[in-house]
Amino acid sequence: MPIQILDENTINKISAGEVVERPLNVVKELVENALDAKATTISVEIEKSGKKLISVCDNGCGMNKDDLQMSVCRHATSKITNFDDLSNIFSLGFRGEALPSIVSISMFTMKTQQKGESSGWQLSMNGESKPEMQPWAGAYGTTVEVRNLFFNTPAREKFLKSDITEKAKIISCLDEIALVRNDINLKIVSDGKVVSDYHKTDSKLQRIEDVLGKNISQKLKHISFRHPKVEIDGYITTRQNSFPQKNMQYLFVNGRCVNYPKWLIHAIYQASKEAIPIGRHPGIILFLKTNPSDIDINVHPTKREIKFVQENQMYELFYSFIKNSLESDAPANIINIQNDAVSNNTTSTVSVPSSYKHSGGYGGIRYPSRQFRVEDYKSVYQTPIINKEEAVVPSQNSSVELKQTDLLRQDNFKFVGQIFDTYILVEKDKNFYIIDQHAAQERVRYEMFSNQLEQKNLKIQQLLIPDVFELQKSKAMLLKNNLDTFKNLGFDVEEFGDNSFRLTSYPALLGNNVNFIEIIDVLVSFLEEEKTTDVEQIKEKIIRASCRTSIKAGDKIYEQQAKSLLRELFACKMPWTCPHGRPTVYTLTLSDLEKFFKRV
Numbered sequence: 001m002p003i004q005i006l007d008e009n010t011i012n013k014i015s016a017g018e019v020v021e022r023p024l025n026v027v028k029e030l031v032e033n034a035l036d037a038k039a040t041t042i043s044v045e046i047e048k049s050g051k052k053l054i055s056v057c058d059n060g061c062g063m064n065k066d067d068l069q070m071s072v073c074r075h076a077t078s079k080i081t082n083f084d085d086l087s088n089i090f091s092l093g094f095r096g097e098a099l100p101s102i103v104s105i106s107m108f109t110m111k112t113q114q115k116g117e118s119s120g121w122q123l124s125m126n127g128e129s130k131p132e133m134q135p136w137a138g139a140y141g142t143t144v145e146v147r148n149l150f151f152n153t154p155a156r157e158k159f160l161k162s163d164i165t166e167k168a169k170i171i172s173c174l175d176e177i178a179l180v181r182n183d184i185n186l187k188i189v190s191d192g193k194v195v196s197d198y199h200k201t202d203s204k205l206q207r208i209e210d211v212l213g214k215n216i217s218q219k220l221k222h223i224s225f226r227h228p229k230v231e232i233d234g235y236i237t238t239r240q241n242s243f244p245q246k247n248m249q250y251l252f253v254n255g256r257c258v259n260y261p262k263w264l265i266h267a268i269y270q271a272s273k274e275a276i277p278i279g280r281h282p283g284i285i286l287f288l289k290t291n292p293s294d295i296d297i298n299v300h301p302t303k304r305e306i307k308f309v310q311e312n313q314m315y316e317l318f319y320s321f322i323k324n325s326l327e328s329d330a331p332a333n334i335i336n337i338q339n340d341a342v343s344n345n346t347t348s349t350v351s352v353p354s355s356y357k358h359s360g361g362y363g364g365i366r367y368p369s370r371q372f373r374v375e376d377y378k379s380v381y382q383t384p385i386i387n388k389e390e391a392v393v394p395s396q397n398s399s400v401e402l403k404q405t406d407l408l409r410q411d412n413f414k415f416v417g418q419i420f421d422t423y424i425l426v427e428k429d430k431n432f433y434i435i436d437q438h439a440a441q442e443r444v445r446y447e448m449f450s451n452q453l454e455q456k457n458l459k460i461q462q463l464l465i466p467d468v469f470e471l472q473k474s475k476a477m478l479l480k481n482n483l484d485t486f487k488n489l490g491f492d493v494e495e496f497g498d499n500s501f502r503l504t505s506y507p508a509l510l511g512n513n514v515n516f517i518e519i520i521d522v523l524v525s526f527l528e529e530e531k532t533t534d535v536e537q538i539k540e541k542i543i544r545a546s547c548r549t550s551i552k553a554g555d556k557i558y559e560q561q562a563k564s565l566l567r568e569l570f571a572c573k574m575p576w577t578c579p580h581g582r583p584t585v586y587t588l589t590l591s592d593l594e595k596f597f598k599r600v
Contacts, residue, residue, distance in 0.1 A: 008188070010577045019098050019101040019508050020101055020102055020104075020105060020149075021156075021159075022050075022160055022166060023046070023049060023050025023051060023160075023166055024050070024166070024169045024170050024171070024173055026050065026054050026102055026106075026146055026149065027044060027046070027050060027054055027056070027170050027173065027174070028173050029102065030054070030056035030144050030146075031044060031056055031100045031174065031177060032177075033099075033142075033144075034056060034058035034060055034142065035181065035184070035246075035255075037058060037060025037061050037141075038060050038061055039058035039060035039141065039184065040057075040059060040098075040183070040184050040185065040189070041058065041059045041184065041185040041378075042056065042184060042185070042186050042199070043055075043056070043057045043058075043186075043189070044056050044058070044174060044186070044187065044188050044189070045188075045189040046167070046170060046189070046190050046191075047190075047192075048163060049164070049166040049170070049190075050146075050149060050166065050167075051148075051149050051150070051157070051160075051163075051166075052147065052148065052149075052171070053145065053146070053147050053190075053244055054145070054146040054147075054149065054195040055140075055143065055145045055146075056144050057141065057143040057144075058141045058142055058143075059140065061114065061115060061141075062112045062113045062114040062115060062117075062120065062140050062141055062142055062143050063121075063142065065120075065121045065133070067117065067589065068110065068112055068123050068133075069123065069131065069133065071099055071110070071123075071170040072099050072100055072103050072108075072110075072123065072125065072131060073100065074100045074328070083442070089486075095417075098487040100518075101125075102146060103125050103152070104127060105127065105152060105153050106127070106146045106148060106149045106150075106152055107123045107125075107126045107127070107146075107147040107148050107151065108123075108124070108125045108126070108144075108145070108147075109123070109125075109145040109147075109148055110122070110123045110142065110143070110144045110145075110146070111123075111136045111142070111143045111144075112136075112139060112140055112141070112142040112143070113136065113138055113139065113140045113141065113142075113363075114296065115140045116140075116476070117140070118139070119136065119137045119583070120135075120138060120140075121133060121134070121135060121485045122134050122135070122136035127151070127152045128152075129182065140542070151503050156247040156419060160197060163554045164477065164478060164481045165170075165188060165478075165527075165528065167328055167477060168474040168475070168477055168478050168528055169186065169474075171190075171195060171473050171474035171477060172402055172472075172474040172528075174186065174188055174196070175196070175211045175212075175472060175473060175474060176250065176257040177257070178196070178198045178207065178210070178211050178231065179207060179208065179211050179212075179250060179252070179257075179285070180252040180255055180256075180257060180287065181199050181255070182200065182201050182203070182204055182206070182207035184198075184200050185197045185200050186446070188473075195266075195473055195477070196211075196473050198211070202303075204233070204235075204287070205217055205220070205222070205235070208220065211250075211472065211473075212472050213470040214470065215469065215470055216248065216283070219237050219238065219241035219283065219465065220235035220236065220237060220241075220283065220285070220359050221236060221237075221238060221325075222233065222234075222235055223235065223236055223321075223325045225317075225321050227317065229290065229294065229310070229313075229314070229317075230288055230289070230290045230294075230314070230317070231288070231289040231290070232286060232287070232288055233286075233287045234281065234284065234285055234286040234287055234429075235284070235285045235461055235591070236282060236284045236285075236322070236325055237278070237283035237284070238327070239326065240274045241283070242276045242277060242280035242281060242282055242283070243280065243281050243282070243283050243518075244279075244280065244281070244518050244521070245521070245522055245525055246280060246281045247525050248281070248283035248284075248295065249265075249268075249283065249284050249285075250284075250285045250286070251264070251286050251287045251288070251389065252285075252286065252287045252288065253289075253290065253295060253306055254289060254290065254292065254295075256297065257302065257304075258297070258303070258304055258305065258306045258352070259305055260272055260351075261305075261306060261307070261308065261311070263311050263314070263315050264309055264314075264315070264318055265336060266315075267318045267319040267322065268282065268284060268318070268322050269282075269321075269324065270319060271318075271319050271321075271322035271323035272322060272323075274327050275327070276326075283558070284322075285555040290308075294308060294309045294310075295307065295308055296308070297582040313452055317336075317507070334541075337379045342455060349533055361510065361599075362373060371384050381517055382524075385516075399539055407467060412428070412458075413426050413428035413566075414426060414427040414428065414433075415425065415559045415562060415563060418437075418556070418557055418562070421439070421555060421556055421557075422436070422437060422559065423435065423436060423437065424440075424565070424566070425560045426562075429518065430589065430590040431587060431588070431589050431590070432587070432588040432589070433586070433588075433594075434581070434585070434586040434588075435566065435569070435577075435584060435585050435586075435589055436520055436582070436584055436585075436586075436588075437555070437557055437565065438578075439578035439582050439583070439584045440483065440565055440566070440569045440584045440585075441565060441576075442576075442578040442579055442580070443569060443572055443574065443575060443577070444565065444568045444569055444572060445509055445510075445580050446578075446579040447572045447573060447574075449507060449509060452507075452509070453489070458489075458490050458507060459507065459508040459509065460490055460492070460505045460506070460507065460508060461505060461507070461508040462504065462505045463503065463504055463505060465504070466494075466502040466503060466504045467502065467503040467516060467517060468496055468500060468501070468502045469498075469500070469501055469502075469503070469517045469520075470500045470501075471499055471500075471501070471521070471524065472499070473499055474528070475521070475524045475525070475528070476498070476500075478524050478527050478528060479501065479520070479524050480495060480543060481535075482527060482565055483495075486523070489507075490505070490506055490507035491503060491505070491506055491507070491516070491519075491520060492504045492506075493520065503516055503517070503520070505540055508570070522540060522541075538547045565572050569584065573600050576584065
């Protein structure tokens with residue numbers, strides 16, 4: 001096929017594929033346009049998760065007839081005039097192809113009226129059609145209606161997730177906007193039902209409570225920092241209030257929600273590693289203000305990725321700031337870090353972790369050669385799971401391989417004790433065994449839960465007093481649509497208000513000293529990324545999350561309890577590793593010790 005120029009319609013649809021992957025992208029674009037138009041009240045309505053209808057109505061400045069016509073032309077914008085303006089843009093967007101891309105794959109209507117005018121104009125387009133203009137008598141501001149999204153690109157709709165997942169993504173995005181813009185009224189309606197109705201407030205903490213719930217806001221303390229390069233206003237969990245997941249971490253830069261850069265999340269975890277238990281995560285909401293010329297927000301079309309100038313110095317600044325914030329005994333109010341901690345042109349004297357290497361490159365930073373993962377800094381074990389029939393326990397000091405049938409098949413072993421409140425010590429047949437009590441019980445509970453589910457014999461424990469809890473709106477929506485799934489897996493959850501629930505029963509094998517609400521939150525977060533939600537699809541996640549309630553490192557364990565645990569462990573199909581692949585047993589032979597002490 002010879003090279004040829006694409007027609008305008010094809011170009012628009014290709015551009016639409018870059019900008020509009022799902023209804024969420026349309027909602028975000030239209031709401032950000034409303035905010036850039038200085039709207040103080042915004043109403044968002046969706047039907048069928050945005051595929052049937054997306055309507056965004058605002059009380060912003062509105063447009064005249066000429067601007068309305070230009071708004072749907074490619075590369076037309078009121079936010080920049082030349083390339084250099086990109087370095088000083090404070091608005092949330094400028095990409096001129098966004099509205100034309102939306103128009104090309106939907107039935108589109110925009111109504112607008114400028115303040116002070118007696119009437120306005122309406123523009124209508126259906127995909128490839130030419131725009132139709134007509135007078136419109138309404139209120140000042142702008143209303144955009146996007147109907148039948150992807151009606152002329154049906155293949156793209158196949159890649160969407162379930163309606164409830166797509167809806168949850170929209171609600172979650174709008175919640176992010178509500179968090180950073182507590183100065184606006186934001187109403188969200190889905191299929192005729194009001195999901196959220198946020199009223200503007202002078203208090204960021206009040207907006208956090210409105211969006212994330214009181215159980216989150218009460219765990220946060222206010223922190224602030226002022227520096228010539230950046231102003232930070234934020235909230236962070238105290239040492240007693242960490243989370244099982246990383247989903248309570250928000251970063252807003254100049255009013256835009258972005259993903260945490262790798263260097264910044266590394267700084268946070270390094271600064272908090274002494275204050276946050278292994279396997280837990282800090283909750284942190286940061287609002288940053290900086291000169292637009294010191295950041296690059298256009299790393300990705302969605303503007304979720306961001307780069308900072310002088311990341312080397314920024315790393316040290318944030319490391320010092322977060323570390324001091326966590327070490328402070330101040331209550332949930334305000335912590336002010338002195339400005340001389342990091343000056344504009346000097347380097348802080350904080351001790352930066354050696355794992356964070358400095359050299360050339362962007363911002364003067366070189367990351368470790370392997371791929372960055374937060375878990376690398378929180379102790380991760382990766383041990384291959386061993387087949388039952390071939391199960392062996394390797395000793396680091398010996399080549400001896402011990403088959404499963406040789407170990408603890410009867411009770412004729414000697415209980416030696418427990419060390420570091422973490423490891424059980426036993427002796428048998430000139431072998432010495434060190435058992436990780438937490439990993440061992442994780443394996444036991446994992447297989448017990450799995451077996452009960454497979455045999456449809458799950459034992460349930462009723463709560464005398466139901467646990468009442470509240471979820472973020474997007475998560476509450478997912479939970480409401482999956483109550484039967486949770487019940488089949490042992491968690492009997494009932495609706496108890498708009499975003500509140502109560503737990504009345506749970507799987508009995510989890511015991512009593514369990515934070516069931518955390519388990520439910522982990523599972524709902526998992527559902528946010530899943531297209532199918534049948535029991536078999538999420539059973540493994542349920543079991544793994546539930547098994548975290550096992551005996552922990554640091555728990556006292558006595559002889560009879562230890563023996564009972566070991567009997568259960570070696571009755572398992574796979575006793576040599578926990579469900580996450582960590583080893584449960586370490587072995588030393590008499591021969592190993594004799595060689596070490598030069599007896600042979």
